[in-house]
Amino acid sequence: MLIRDHKLYLDEQTAVPFKDTPNQGGEITPEYLVMHFTKGASAESSVSWLQNPTAKASAHLVIGRDGGVTQLVDFNHKAWHAGTSQWQGRRGLNGFSIGIELDNYGDLVGSPGQWRTAWGKAVDDNQVAQLPHKFDNKLRAWQVYSEAQLATAREVGALLMSTYQLKDVMGHDDIAPGRKLDPGPAFPMASFRAALLGREQDEHDLYRTTTALNIRTGPGTEHAKLPVSPLPEGTRLEILAEQGVWKQVDVLDTVQGEMDVVGWVHGRYLSRQA
Numbered sequence: 001m002l003i004r005d006h007k008l009y010l011d012e013q014t015a016v017p018f019k020d021t022p023n024q025g026g027e028i029t030p031e032y033l034v035m036h037f038t039k040g041a042s043a044e045s046s047v048s049w050l051q052n053p054t055a056k057a058s059a060h061l062v063i064g065r066d067g068g069v070t071q072l073v074d075f076n077h078k079a080w081h082a083g084t085s086q087w088q089g090r091r092g093l094n095g096f097s098i099g100i101e102l103d104n105y106g107d108l109v110g111s112p113g114q115w116r117t118a119w120g121k122a123v124d125d126n127q128v129a130q131l132p133h134k135f136d137n138k139l140r141a142w143q144v145y146s147e148a149q150l151a152t153a154r155e156v157g158a159l160l161m162s163t164y165q166l167k168d169v170m171g172h173d174d175i176a177p178g179r180k181l182d183p184g185p186a187f188p189m190a191s192f193r194a195a196l197l198g199r200e201q202d203e204h205d206l207y208r209t210t211t212a213l214n215i216r217t218g219p220g221t222e223h224a225k226l227p228v229s230p231l232p233e234g235t236r237l238e239i240l241a242e243q244g245v246w247k248q249v250d251v252l253d254t255v256q257g258e259m260d261v262v263g264w265v266h267g268r269y270l271s272r273q274a
């Protein structure tokens, strides 16, 4: 990918689909990246809504669950993604940030086996992570993000950071706490920030295996072990999602020559790293 004239390109010849929107303001100099979830039914429906004048909302990019990207606003123009917001004493993040929306149902209602979106669509358990939000610690159910979507977000995010020399990446929940929950705890913000900023992992998100531990394709012993199984004792992990006692983890260490392995482990054999 590359950025030319404040537009995103897949390669030298191919710009990503651009869907113009009236929901935008004048020129900005972006300083930050802000991550969101759409809480919508699909990337297409969210893009369409963000083009609708009645929405009075937009974002620079929408990333679908298949990893596809749509651009709505040039990166040097104001998109309307942050609303009432502040960061380090400065208000109105739309005036100095780039906003990325991730296609995601957001927080869900119901109970295991019966999860539903806010608008009543059934969501399969294997799409759901139950996690507390960092601001109120309340346990909620969230739709998990897809790996393809996160991979695109990392690639685009890194490109935006380097192109515009952005200072930091935040969630909408960071800049509008108490008002917004997105992108929520199903989004691996600590590793995402670390990847974009090249900093150490936030320690509160770091775990280590307390024994040699099998890592599997799904949450349960009925799922196959991954080739890197078992992870050695002391392997560093970040938890991406959980289902009961099973945790979906991103392996931060290189194991048997494999980097960035994602799989499921039994949560009893993890300790939070001090």
Ligand SMILES: [Zn+2]
Pocket (backbone or CB within 6 Å): 035, 036, 037, 081, 172, 180, 182
């Ligand atoms: Zn948002």
